[in-house]
Amino acid sequence: MRLWIELSGLSEALARAEAAGAAEALGGHAEASVPSPAPGLLAIELPNTAEPAALARRLALSRRLLRPMGTEPSNAIGAIEALGSGGRTAALRRLGHASSGGSDPAIARSAQAFRRGGGKISLADPDLRIWIAGDPGGSELYLEELASVDRSRFESRRISRLPFQRPVGLDPRLARAAANLARIRPNDRVIDPFVGTGALLAEAGLLGARLYGIDIDSTMIRGTLQNLAHLGIHAEELRVGDAGALGTEAGMEEFDALLTDPPYGRASATGEEGGAALMARVLPGWASRVREGGRVVVVVPGGPDPLTAPWRRKLSIPVRVHRSLTREFRVYERSP
Structure with missing residues (x-):
């Protein structure tokens, strides 16, 4: 079933990647090579069993789904x-x-x-x-x-509207886009080793994922549990501790995706360890527990890749997340 998605103007590159990931989660795919009849349109192919409304409910950075009426x-x-x-x-x-x-x-x-x-x-x-x-x-x-796409529903999940608040939180539309980049499906096991305020886990949970997370700050874990409960979302397990040390203690269960927005700089509860060093220490161990075909999606300020072979960077999309703050949405997959 050929459909067209009208993308929003927040970040067209991220909107295209989000739509492609969401379509793949429903068994379809984007057809980027099909010429667009107008700016901001992306062709997708969905299986006949997929409901267009189900795709619309997943998306954050699009406006609507459209079906061509006739060939001429x-x-x-x-x-x-x-x-x-x-x-x-x-x-x-x-x-x-x-x-x-x-x-x-x-x-x-x-x-x-x-x-x-x-x-x-x-x-x-x-x-x-x-x-x-x-x-x-x-x-x-x-x-x-x-x-x-009902984009207004994301307003109620802004950090300023939740019980547990911090001065800055990832826009829920961008958090949902990251979850779609990970191609999360219902009952997928999703791990976030740097939970923070829980924005990424919240969007993964609303897509039906089973949630696991770690944060070194007990206040953040308590706050995330409070926010998830407010949104009607259950977490399987959230733990307090150093994600680098806990990786070998938590058993050897596989995860379907790793989704995280790590802390940046030395002022973000990372002690004397810089953000890049922290990611390089923590992420490889957790990424090794992501199943074959699963993805690692990381929101970073730039810098070197925290993952090396067999992982390869598939996408890197810079997005302005605040007035003077830009982040890269990176997607990693295992090399064949």
């Missing part, structure tokens, strides 16, 4: 006319434009066809939303909206 404009107009049967209502817009575009010829043709089929045009809570991509008068693609 004439076919699309016929499909739009058929959708008008039964007196349904529809809103017609051009992607990337705020107004309904009453002077747009393609929108006018579509509206005329929809009315001809018995439908009515309504911008307020319509039964259907139809979008037009491409240049007016040129090559155009008509798209039916199948599901929209």
Whole structure:
């Protein structure tokens, strides 16, 4: 099933990677080589058993999922006319434009066809939303909206809205994007060796993962448990301690993904150990317990890779996470 995803403008590179990871978690894949008919669109292929709404519920950095209506404009107009049967209502817009575009010829043709089929045009809570991509008068693609991404739901998970707060916390939209980069599926075992305020574990938990985590600061573990409970999320095990020392004590269970946002610098409860040295000491041991095919996703300020062979960096996407703060979202996979 070929669909198009309209990406948001927060970070198009991260939005594309997130959409690809989310599609893969549902058994599909992105088709980056398919030319986009308009800026900000990504083609994906989903199995016929996958629900587009399920993909929309996973995503944070996209706007909506769209299905092409016909292979040619004439076919699309016929499909739009058929959708008008039964007196349904529809809103017609051009992607990337705020107004309904009453002077747009393609929108006018579509509206005329929809009315001809018995439908009515309504911008307020319509039964259907139809979008037009491409240049007016040129090559155009008509798209039916199948599901929209409710980005407002992430507002309630901002650090300022949670019981346990710190001056800075990872934006939940970026935390969800990182969880999608890890291709997390329900019942996956996910480990975060640097829990912090628990933003990454929260998003993994909302995707159905079983959560495990470590932090050297007992206040952070207690606070994360408080925030997870507030969100209705259960953690399998959160431990207080040095993740580098605990790695050999916690048994040899495999994990499906490692997802972490390590502390940076010497002022982040790392003692005299710098952030890069800390990651190099801790991450290889935990990464060795990630199953074949699993991913390690790390949010870092830059610098050398904390993992070496057999791990290879698959992606590295810089994103401005605060006004003057940039972080790289890195994805590691084992080499074949």
